[in-house]
Amino acid sequence: MYRLSKMRFGFPIGLFLMLFLDGSISQVFSVQMFSASSVMISHLVVLWLVCGVLFEENMAMPLAKWAAVAGVVFDLYYTGIFGVYVFVFPLVVYLTRQIVKYISPNFLSGLLIYFIDITIVEAMSFIASRAVHMTSMSGSSFLVNTLGPTLALNLAMFVVLYFPIRAVYNWLK
Amino acid sequence: MQKFSFNRRLVIIIVCLIVSFALMTVSVAIRNKKSTPPLIQQFGNDIVGLTDRVVALPANGLRGSVSSISELLNTYQENQQLKKQVSELAQTKVRDQTLAKENKQLKTQIKLNDSLTDYTAISAAVITRTPSSWQNQVVINKGSSAGVVKNMPVMSGSGLVGRVSEVNKTNAKVELITDNNDSANRFAVTVSTKSGKTVNGVLSGYKAATGQITMDNLTTKAKISKGDKVITSGLGGVTPKGLYVGTVAKSAGSDYGLSTKLYITPATDLSDLNIVTVAVTKQ
Numbered sequence: 001m002y003r004l005s006k007m008r009f010g011f012p013i014g015l016f017l018m019l020f021l022d023g024s025i026s027q028v029f030s031v032q033m034f035s036a037s038s039v040m041i042s043h044l045v046v047l048w049l050v051c052g053v054l055f056e057e058n059m060a061m062p063l064a065k066w067a068a069v070a071g072v073v074f075d076l077y078y079t080g081i082f083g084v085y086v087f088v089f090p091l092v093v094y095l096t097r098q099i100v101k102y103i104s105p106n107f108l109s110g111l112l113i114y115f116i117d118i119t120i121v122e123a124m125s126f127i128a129s130r131a132v133h134m135t136s137m138s139g140s141s142f143l144v145n146t147l148g149p150t151l152a153l154n155l156a157m158f159v160v161l162y163f164p165i166r167a168v169y170n171w172l173k
Numbered sequence: 174m175q176k177f178s179f180n181r182r183l184v185i186i187i188v189c190l191i192v193s194f195a196l197m198t199v200s201v202a203i204r205n206k207k208s209t210p211p212l213i214q215q216f217g218n219d220i221v222g223l224t225d226r227v228v229a230l231p232a233n234g235l236r237g238s239v240s241s242i243s244e245l246l247n248t249y250q251e252n253q254q255l256k257k258q259v260s261e262l263a264q265t266k267v268r269d270q271t272l273a274k275e276n277k278q279l280k281t282q283i284k285l286n287d288s289l290t291d292y293t294a295i296s297a298a299v300i301t302r303t304p305s306s307w308q309n310q311v312v313i314n315k316g317s318s319a320g321v322v323k324n325m326p327v328m329s330g331s332g333l334v335g336r337v338s339e340v341n342k343t344n345a346k347v348e349l350i351t352d353n354n355d356s357a358n359r360f361a362v363t364v365s366t367k368s369g370k371t372v373n374g375v376l377s378g379y380k381a382a383t384g385q386i387t388m389d390n391l392t393t394k395a396k397i398s399k400g401d402k403v404i405t406s407g408l409g410g411v412t413p414k415g416l417y418v419g420t421v422a423k424s425a426g427s428d429y430g431l432s433t434k435l436y437i438t439p440a441t442d443l444s445d446l447n448i449v450t451v452a453v454t455k456q
Binding site: 016017020021022023024025026027028030031034035036037039041042043073076077078079080081082083084086087122125126128129131132133134135136137142145146150 | 189192193194195196197198199200201204210214217218221222224225227228229232233235236299300301302303304305306307308309310311312338339346353381382383384442444445446
């Protein structure tokens with residue numbers, strides 16, 4: 001019962017909190033995260049959305065719509081290039097829902113699903129940026145300098161935040 | 174029935190792709206041509222920027238307190254070194270003031286109002302940073318209502334760090350010179366060599382592996398040596414003359430061997446920005 005639960009307000013608040021935390025974390029730890037050889041990008045929004053799918057059970061939350069809203073804000077406020085994350089975030093939600101149909105979600109399978117999701121988010125935004133000449137980074141240096149460290153950071157985030165976020169979702173239901 | 178649903182999904186995917194690329198192309202075009210984004214985007218960004226401060230201010234405050242504790246540890250050593258520098262600095266400052274005064278008097282004598290070196294400064298705090306690997310952007314808390322205009326140069330500490338790429342009412346985006354896209358770091362600069370010659374040129378890119386700015390296509394015969402200072406030349410309008418960019422780290426032949434390529438060490442740490450200064454030229 002999505003309409004009657006605290007989730008109706010709790011989910012969007014959490015979503016925007018995570019969205020702004022992404023930027024703040026990047027700013028506060030910019031020396032460590034944006035060094036020359038390895039760039040780590042935090043994707044707490046994606047974590048919040050994926051956890052939404054994992055802990056949804058039979059609650060039918062409008063995750064794709066909220067993912068698109070988060071994408072709009074991300075595009076306009078952070079990057080200034082409209083039309084990338086608006087489509088990437090809902091795609092991630094859709095894909096995760098497809099996978100969850102076949103694999104029952106728990107901590108370890110969630111980790112694997114999140115691995116796939118982060119790879120897709122990064123790869124799609126890289127391809128889009130290359131297409132509109134926002135970057136001249138080569139594919140190989142993207143894999144080594146960006147995707148690898150980003151996956152490491154985000155999987156660590158998943159491990160740390162999985163149980164706290166599950167507690168939050170259970171409280172909101 | 175199965176075939177129909179597959180086709181529909183394919184159509185949706187293709188439509189999404191086309192719409193996505195159309196939107197991206199349009200927003201890149203707007204970003205390159207217009208001085209401000211469309212009104213709706215500006216309005217949205219202002220609202221988001223204001224809400225972001227709820228999260229960003231505590232985070233930045235926390236960071237400030239943590240870094241002040243870690244800085245306390247090497248304060249003693251730093252103090253010793255700085256004491257030596259202060260006595261020299263006072264002398265330079267007095268001389269600087271005298272020269273500035275004289276310069277002003279001379280300017281009024283020949284009725285020269287504003288030259289290329291004149292600018293006023295708007296200082297702003299960095300709210301947040303774009304979580305992206307290729308867009309090295311920060312959002313600052315001053316916008317068009319404070320007088321910030323697109324393409325103005327932005328400084329931090331002692332040197333140039335980037336330029337304003339998008340202006341909203343209460344916040345603005347700054348593209349850092351570490352950004353490697355086609356338009357981020359094309360500043361007109363000049364190198365003054367030890368023999369007194371000046372070499373003009375344009376910054377051409379950023380080498381992430383070494384953290385150096387590059388300056389390509391120089392055909393000068395003047396000998397540029399390591400340690401020569403690079404400043405903005407003020408040519409081209411928006412950037413005032415005399416903003417410190419960095420020092421020459423290496424002078425080498427370019428990739429095709431026809432011209433000289435310079436590697437410049439930036440004057441400030443470009444990954445650690447808290448307070449920045451926007452330079453406004455009087456025009």
